[in-house]
Amino acid sequence: MKFIPALAAISALICTSPVAKADSLHTHWEKFKAHRAFHHLSADGQRAFQDILKARDILQTTGKTEAAIPALYDAQKRLTAAVKADRTFQAAENDLHPAPQHPLSANHQPVTGQTDWLPVGGEFIVSETLAPEKKTAIASANAQLKSGNTDQAAETMKVVGEDADFILALAPITPVQGALYRATVFTEGHHPNDAVEALNQALDSVIFVSENTLASQQPAAPAQ
Template sequence: MRFKAKLSLATLAILTAAPMTTYASSVHTKWEQFKAGRAFHHLSEDGQHALVDIIQARKALAAGNTEAAIPFLYDAQKRLVAASKAATKFDAAENQLQPAPQRPVSPSHTPLTGTTTWVPVGGEFIATETFSPEKKAAVATANGQLNAGQPDKAAQTLQLVGADADFIIALAPLAQTQGAVNRATVFTEGKQTAEAIAALDQIPDSLVFVSENFAESALPQSGKTPTKSSH
């Protein structure tokens, strides 16, 4: 499958296919039945909520409704603070990450230097080139079902076709994301819509996508720290 390297906030909406509180228990039960379960369990709930808020704020700004954007930005700020205090994060230099080849970074991505705190804010299933068109369609359907908050249906879809799809995770640099949201908030409060949108548009450019296995090795629950790839 081919993927666009440039990531928009519309793409981020797809990546927020994550367990919100209302159906987290159902997800926990079903997810263990297939490969994405382990990675899915490590996603940051507050990070995911913050991303949804960011997307909604940008939509409001693009529509010229600055007043509607402000509550979303305030909530995103709170969510990111909560994410900074939760266990679902880890510290690493960017050159220690092992980016997933299926989702290269944005052409506008600027690599970070020094140790950075990363928060897993979303994920998606990836079909391989060897999948039949029917299985690729099933993976797309499963992603759509995740987006709609239907994890049980997504699990059933993949089980029925026997598709062993990879699951990749979007990592957001915490401090940089917080900075972008804070700038957008100041601009929005000052009715500087174009500047606020530009600040939010920096967020998808900062994401790095990693494999399920790397996320498991990096997150503190595993008791391990990320190391450079030998490849």
């Protein structure tokens, strides 16, 4: 998985009819984007995924379950705090089209139906046609995002303007919570391999979507 979570602010019910669903996704995403998407990255969600990665690395490299338990407990607490902070929005996975720069994991298990998504990371994509100073600014902004410094990233990106695409990492809350719970049970029971598998399921569930791609979706024409 190339992305290290360094890592939005919508909670909306999308209707089941095709027209209403397209309308709603577009409308709510526009509301989300209006406040600069990367300002809405969930700090707690970001840290929760850092904890998940930390626990997985401990279990994978050492097999020491006792050492991984604090990170798992922290991930649970931070994920709960992230959900309470109203940093989620609801959509069906088939309405979220993965960014070509970050294809889905080979082990990704699609989520069926409407689900709540938590933006847990962000990344600006560099275009080869950009001027060198803009490429440098994007690299700096990405580093600032990974450190949680969204205000600094916003200031840095003033050099780039609208010339960069922004990729969001979205995590489906319920599957991630379930995988994290299973990983914790396995770790407490001294089954590191099973715990690693559960944590990989949480990481593989993340979808990377382009802010521009979603923002460019137009509402479907009203049915005649």
